[in-house]
Amino acid sequence: MKNLVDQRFTCTSKFNRWSNVYRLCSRILQLLYRWPLLTVLLIGWLIVPSPILSQTTGGDFQAFENLFIQFRANQGKWLFPDIYQKFYPYIQNNGEQWQTLPAEKQQQLIQDLQTWVERSQKAAQFLETVFSLRDAALRAGAEDFAEEIFARAESALQRAADLWIQGKTKKAREERDRASKLYQDAEREAIRNNLLGQAQILIQESIDLNARKLTPRSLALTQQLLQEVERLIEQQSPHSAELSLKNEQLAEAAQHLLFLTQLLNRLYENPDQAEAYFLQLEERLKQLAESAGYTPSFTRDYSEIVQEITQAVQNLNQKISQLQERIQELQQENQQLLERLKRHQSREEQLARLQAKVDKIRQIFQGTSVQVTADTHRIGIRINGIAFAPGSATIPPRDYALLNRLARAIQEFPLNVYRIEIIQTTTGNVKYYENLARLRAKAVQAYLQAILPIRDQQFEIVGQAIENGPSPTNKTILQFYILLERPQG
Numbered sequence: 001m002k003n004l005v006d007q008r009f010t011c012t013s014k015f016n017r018w019s020n021v022y023r024l025c026s027r028i029l030q031l032l033y034r035w036p037l038l039t040v041l042l043i044g045w046l047i048v049p050s051p052i053l054s055q056t057t058g059g060d061f062q063a064f065e066n067l068f069i070q071f072r073a074n075q076g077k078w079l080f081p082d083i084y085q086k087f088y089p090y091i092q093n094n095g096e097q098w099q100t101l102p103a104e105k106q107q108q109l110i111q112d113l114q115t116w117v118e119r120s121q122k123a124a125q126f127l128e129t130v131f132s133l134r135d136a137a138l139r140a141g142a143e144d145f146a147e148e149i150f151a152r153a154e155s156a157l158q159r160a161a162d163l164w165i166q167g168k169t170k171k172a173r174e175e176r177d178r179a180s181k182l183y184q185d186a187e188r189e190a191i192r193n194n195l196l197g198q199a200q201i202l203i204q205e206s207i208d209l210n211a212r213k214l215t216p217r218s219l220a221l222t223q224q225l226l227q228e229v230e231r232l233i234e235q236q237s238p239h240s241a242e243l244s245l246k247n248e249q250l251a252e253a254a255q256h257l258l259f260l261t262q263l264l265n266r267l268y269e270n271p272d273q274a275e276a277y278f279l280q281l282e283e284r285l286k287q288l289a290e291s292a293g294y295t296p297s298f299t300r301d302y303s304e305i306v307q308e309i310t311q312a313v314q315n316l317n318q319k320i321s322q323l324q325e326r327i328q329e330l331q332q333e334n335q336q337l338l339e340r341l342k343r344h345q346s347r348e349e350q351l352a353r354l355q356a357k358v359d360k361i362r363q364i365f366q367g368t369s370v371q372v373t374a375d376t377h378r379i380g381i382r383i384n385g386i387a388f389a390p391g392s393a394t395i396p397p398r399d400y401a402l403l404n405r406l407a408r409a410i411q412e413f414p415l416n417v418y419r420i421e422i423i424q425t426t427t428g429n430v431k432y433y434e435n436l437a438r439l440r441a442k443a444v445q446a447y448l449q450a451i452l453p454i455r456d457q458q459f460e461i462v463g464q465a466i467e468n469g470p471s472p473t474n475k476t477i478l479q480f481y482i483l484l485e486r487p488q489g
Contacts, residue, residue: 061106074120079161133184141195187243191233199250202258226254285305365381365409368405410452418460420459421481423465423466425475433465
């Protein structure tokens with residue numbers, strides 16, 4: 001009988017415990033049903049990471065992105081094009097494809113890219129002299145006007161890089177020498193096929209406009225440069241920097257000759273325009289001089305006035321240099337104070353201060369289409385559709401207000417590094433638009449530096465051109481990043 005009572009008591013106790021659990025769960029469900037907001041907050045607390053505290057994926061992508069930038073800086077795009085194309089898709093669209101990868105694959109890609117960064121650095125050092133010849137060939141237009149020779153030079157350059165990282169030093173040096181000669185030949189051929197003809201046309205146009213009478217000294221100088229370039233092209237001796245230098249001087253001189261001849265023709269034919277022209281010139285010189293703290297008097301030869309303006313500008317530059325040195329000293333002192341302060345702040349306080357600054361930046365861009373994102377590594381400010389004119393890197397006045405807001409935003413982080421990325425979508429020449437994107441990013445830097453005392457060392461410039469499929473539109477996107485872990489002193 002006692003055993004039966006004990007068994008019944010045990011079963012009753014278990015039943016009571018489960019009943020209590022059941023009632024508790026029922027009560028929780030009733031509360032969640034009655035208060036939907038509580039449900040949302042609970043789910044968010046369980047599964048949604050904070051945008052500031054989320055760092056695993058963002059940190060991995062930041063590491064991958066930094067490695068990719070190093071790979072590009074080491075000329076990896078030209079030395080190892082197949083490897084470059086392997087990693088490039090994961091950088092596009094702010095790492096959209098990267099986010100779909102499992103963590104193991106991301107770590108493997110980071111390790112692989114780190115290896116190629118080291119290899120590309122060694123290859124770039126080995127081929128440093130070749131790249132100067134390659135740049136000279138590109139400036140001469142060898143890609144278009146010596147296409148076949150330039151392509152052979154590119155292949156030799158890539159073979160030299162592959163052989164060097166494989167440890168085949170003798171063959172690598174042979175390919176390096178071959179690439180050097182091909183780039184020199186490509187530059188000569190491009191000058192012969194393109195730039196030489198352009199200079200001859202400009203000279204003839206100037207002669208037709210009476211350059212022998214109006215601009216005889218400029219004409220003689222340009223013709224002399226033309227003869228020197230023709231002589232250097234025909235020489236079979238090893239290439240020297242003289243050809244590149246003379247060619248650039250010829251291009252500049254021929255354009256200046258035609259401009260000067262056209263101007264003097266216009267002034268001779270319309271004497272009344274001459275006075276207006278020189279008065280306008282004097283007004284511009286006066287504005288330039290006054291910006292340097294000097295007021296000129298146009299009662300003497302222009303050469304004397306220009307010399308005095310030059311001296312005033314030099315004095316101003318010296319004062320600016322002294323101020324910059326003092327600013328740098330103050331920034332170093334400020335950085336030391338910040339580091340001392342940072343050591344006394346808790347992690348929670350730092351995050352709270354950061355979040356407050358991010359919120360302030362969002363308020364600055366309130367009412368615009370600008371997107372502001374943040375994590376522990378950087379703050380991103382995405383501006384879609386700056387209305388640059390086709391082929392131009394001049395910021396249109398209509399976008400000044402938006403960039404002024406950007407200047408206000410970055411004052412929250414005056415000592416940090418700023419990365420300016422211009423992403424140019426296009427269906428055209430990717431290389432052309434990549435250069436254009438970089439020029440536009442530099443224009444944004446110059447605009448901000450005209451407003452704020454920011455040093456060049458605080459900027460990282462990136463220009464990207466992305467093929468956007470069959471759509472014929474070209475779209476400019478400004479990605480501005482404030483890097484949080486790299487303040488400058």
